Amino acid sequence: MTALGLTLSVAESCTGGLIAHRITEIPGASAFFQLGVVAYSDSSKVKLLGVREATLRKSGAVSEAVAGEMAVGASRAGNSVCSIGITGIAGPAGGTPEKPVGTVFIAFYWSGKGVPRVQRVQLHGDRSTIQEEAATHAVCTFLSFIDSLK
Numbered sequence: 001m002t003a004l005g006l007t008l009s010v011a012e013s014c015t016g017g018l019i020a021h022r023i024t025e026i027p028g029a030s031a032f033f034q035l036g037v038v039a040y041s042d043s044s045k046v047k048l049l050g051v052r053e054a055t056l057r058k059s060g061a062v063s064e065a066v067a068g069e070m071a072v073g074a075s076r077a078g079n080s081v082c083s084i085g086i087t088g089i090a091g092p093a094g095g096t097p098e099k100p101v102g103t104v105f106i107a108f109y110w111s112g113k114g115v116p117r118v119q120r121v122q123l124h125g126d127r128s129t130i131q132e133e134a135a136t137h138a139v140c141t142f143l144s145f146i147d148s149l150k
Helices: 018-024 042-049 053-059 064-078 127-149
Strands: 008-012 033-038 082-088 103-110 117-122
Touching: 008 018, 008 064, 018 033, 018 127, 033 064, 042 053, 042 064, 053 064, 064 082, 064 103, 064 117, 082 127, 103 127, 117 127
Parallel strands: 008 033, 008 082
Antiparallel strands: 082 103, 103 117
16 A cells, blocks of 8 residues: 555444454554544434435445445545445344345445445354454455555
8 A cells, every 4th residue: 555655544334443453453554544434323424424314315324325425435534545435234133135134335445536336245144253254355355456556
């Protein structure tokens, strides 16, 4: 990240700060890591990240659209080039047939591209396992994204 002149911010919901924790475990992360926000409630997503209330009403908090708006909001709030936004249903309750427990949306945003790239993943296990796997998937996918920029 530093060699490429990139900075990173993250906006987390279902992972509760696990992504930021993993990033800050890297020696030298302060050279590129700008901001980590845990926006668990809808109101915090709106207030802290600029997620639109209309998006929440139309798509729901666990959606591609909200993950994307979270990523863009994290980039703006942290004044960073890259960002990650993540939202999902860690369980054990809260799932629906359309979005069962383990549904996670992860958005990757690079301000140079202007549009977040969002993945939907379906994870399995208990709450802790889903949170851990979601954070791992987000970090690994982001690192692959950075490698593709080299």
